[in-house]
Amino acid sequence: MAASLFHDVPLKAKVIGWGIIFIPLATLVLLGAIFLRPEAIDQRLVWGCYVARDAPPLDIREDAIYIIEPARRRFSYVAEPSKTSYQLNVRPALLLKREPTGRYAFASTQGTGFFWPLLPALGNNRDRVRHPQEFAGRIQVAADGADVVYSRTSDADACRR
Template sequence: MAASLFADVPFRAKIIGGAIIVVPLATLALLGAIFLRPAPIEQRLVWGCYTADNAPPISVEESKIRIVDGTRRSLSYIAEPCKEGYRLTVHPALILKASEGGRYSFEQGRGIGYFWPLLSEASDNPRKVHSPEDFGGRIDIAAEGRSAIYVRSKDGNNCG
């Protein structure tokens, strides 16, 4: 019969030893949940007219994203923190598809919506946006295996 490793250890010592391990780990988990939570992002930080090469402009407004291609389509969205950076969660699922001539257009996709990562001014990596202040007026929208980087225009003329 095999003897247990802690068979000769008093019960009180087992409780103290377990507390020495569990209490610091629980404290770290609680502090991480409190202090490592990303700051919320205000919707107004992303408002504006965005353009990308060979793709229709989009206008991010207070309550919707309007696609400026003559179709009068719009998307609802939420600007929110995510595991790595910040994103726009958009509904319904419209994706950028390449058409003949290399131009892109928004078409209905599968699913209930998509996530568009927010980018800093100097990087195409969404992980570089650690706080709302790091947002550089750029949005990454997946387009058939590639990305279309939408950049907020300074004058807003393309969104009419």
């Protein structure tokens, strides 16, 4: 019968030894959970009028996101950090679907909502925002077949239909 490596070590010494190993590790995990949280993002950072090629403009306001279309639908959102970036948590689940005309339109789909990543400036070596100041007024929206990138515009008429 094989003997354990620590068979002759008293229980008190085993407890002290395991404490020396696990207490510092638990402290590091706790400090990481406290201090490595992503910074909250201010909702006002994403407000504005957004346009994308062949897609209806979006007017992001304090209370909701308005789709600039004849039906003038709106849906709720929250700007929030995720594990690796920042995103808009939008509800209900609306997906951009391509119509026969070649343009996109928002259509209801299964699910409770979607997460739309906030993007940094074009040419950046990253594809996601890691800090709120990196947000360059670009949002990636889920679409049927490919993602559509919306960009904030200073043309106020784009959202006044």
